[in-house]
Amino acid sequence: MKTAIVTDSTAYITKEVRDKYDIHMIPLTVVFDNEIYEEEVDLQAGQFYEEVKSKALPTTSQPSIGKFAELFEQLSKEYDEVISIHLSSGISGTYQGAITAGNMVDNINVFAFDTEISCMVQGFYAIEAAKLAKSGKTAADIIPVLEELKKTSHAYFMVDDLAHLQRGGRLSSAQALIGSLLQVKPLLHFADKVIVPFEKIRTRKKAMKRIVDLLAEATNGEEYQAVIIHANREEEAIEWKAELAERYPNIEFSISYFGAVIGTHLGEGSMGLGWMKKI
Numbered sequence: 001m002k003t004a005i006v007t008d009s010t011a012y013i014t015k016e017v018r019d020k021y022d023i024h025m026i027p028l029t030v031v032f033d034n035e036i037y038e039e040e041v042d043l044q045a046g047q048f049y050e051e052v053k054s055k056a057l058p059t060t061s062q063p064s065i066g067k068f069a070e071l072f073e074q075l076s077k078e079y080d081e082v083i084s085i086h087l088s089s090g091i092s093g094t095y096q097g098a099i100t101a102g103n104m105v106d107n108i109n110v111f112a113f114d115t116e117i118s119c120m121v122q123g124f125y126a127i128e129a130a131k132l133a134k135s136g137k138t139a140a141d142i143i144p145v146l147e148e149l150k151k152t153s154h155a156y157f158m159v160d161d162l163a164h165l166q167r168g169g170r171l172s173s174a175q176a177l178i179g180s181l182l183q184v185k186p187l188l189h190f191a192d193k194v195i196v197p198f199e200k201i202r203t204r205k206k207a208m209k210r211i212v213d214l215l216a217e218a219t220n221g222e223e224y225q226a227v228i229i230h231a232n233r234e235e236e237a238i239e240w241k242a243e244l245a246e247r248y249p250n251i252e253f254s255i256s257y258f259g260a261v262i263g264t265h266l267g268e269g270s271m272g273l274g275w276m277k278k279i
Contacts, residue, residue: 003133003142004079006071008063008094009040010087011123012229012259021130026071028094030260032058039260048260049232049268060261062094068101076108081139083111085126085146087118090193111139113146116193120227120256121155121274128279145279152277156198156214157188157229158207160269187211211273212244215251219275224251229272231258236271251275 007013009027018025027038030048032055037043052058068084075082084098095114102110113129115122125146132142185207187198201207215226228244230237237255245253258266 001081001138002079003138004075004082005126005130005133006075006082006084006098007122007126008086009038009259010092010094010118010261011085011126012040012045012120012256013123013126017127021127021134023126023130024071024075026063026067028063028092028261029061030058030264031061032056037260043260045232045257045259045263048263052264052268058260058264060264062092062097065097065101065104068097069104072101072105072108072110076105079108081109081111083113083129083133083139083142085113085115085122085129087122088116088190088193089114090116090190091118091195109139111143113143114193115153116150117153117155117190117274119155119229119258119262119272119274120254121153121276123256124153124225124227124274124276125149149276149279152218152224153275154214154218155190155229155272155274156211157195157266157270157272158185158201158204158211159188159266160185160204160231160271208240208271211271215244215273215275216248219248219251221250223278224275225254225278226251226273226275227254227256229256229258229274231263231266231270232268233271240271252278 006024009025027041030037030039030043032051086095089095095112098112115125129142184200185204186200187207188195189198201210228237228241241253241255
């Protein structure tokens with residue numbers, strides 16, 4: 001039994017890592033001024049943050065059922081089954097699209113997995129699944145492991161630019177104005193599959209400290225993997241990683257980014273930290 005691992009572009013796994021672990025990626029799309037881009041294929045994060053400075057905020061959409069079906073058909077020539085690992089079903093129809101397409105395709109069994117999260121924490125699920133698949137494990141073996149990991153995975157995001165949230169319709173103009181005057185940095189997290197406010201904190205520095213406190217509380221000295229996620233703030237992410245790696249030797253830290261789809265909703269300057277127990 002040969003098992004393929006699929007994820008979508010919002011996991012923001014680099015091509016190098018996808019190639020290393022044989023992870024197949026299906027892109028979400030971003031529409032700028034009626035031009036359609038496939039995220040992580042013909043629109044990279046750096047380009048997106050440049051474009052958004054001078055253009056209207058883009059719209060985003062999930063992969064079409066046809067794109068999924070095409071990918072699964074292609075995989076059926078080499079694999080017996082697919083685990084399709086996606087961003088939270090509460091913020092996108094991508095997971096449901098994988099289920100629908102899986103039911104349309106013959107010759108291969110498709111198992112969709114809802115990570116209930118996004119970005120590189122979603123990527124952690126895909127990488128762990130791919131390692132297990134490479135060792136000969138099947139979906140029946142792998143999915144219970146992913147469900148166990150779900151009990152230990154969390155992510156918190158600090159939104160820097162309230163005006164960006166307001167432009168995207170996620171915040172009223174009055175709220176954005178009041179928040180900006182008060183320098184409020186809302187902390188967001190996933191709860192029941194959707195992104196909701198966790199706390200409102202007055203400054204960027206305090207917000208980032210609060211996220212670290214949450215990490216320390218959750219990991220409690222155990223072996224974890226964690227990822228710093230930034231929206232066009234690579235230097236700040238590198239500094240933060242060095243500081244955290246020194247303080248928490250039990251945690252393996254990496255750096256990732258908010259790409260175009262998630263960046264559209266959070267805005268430049270956002271920072272996040274996500275984690276999951278090591279297996």
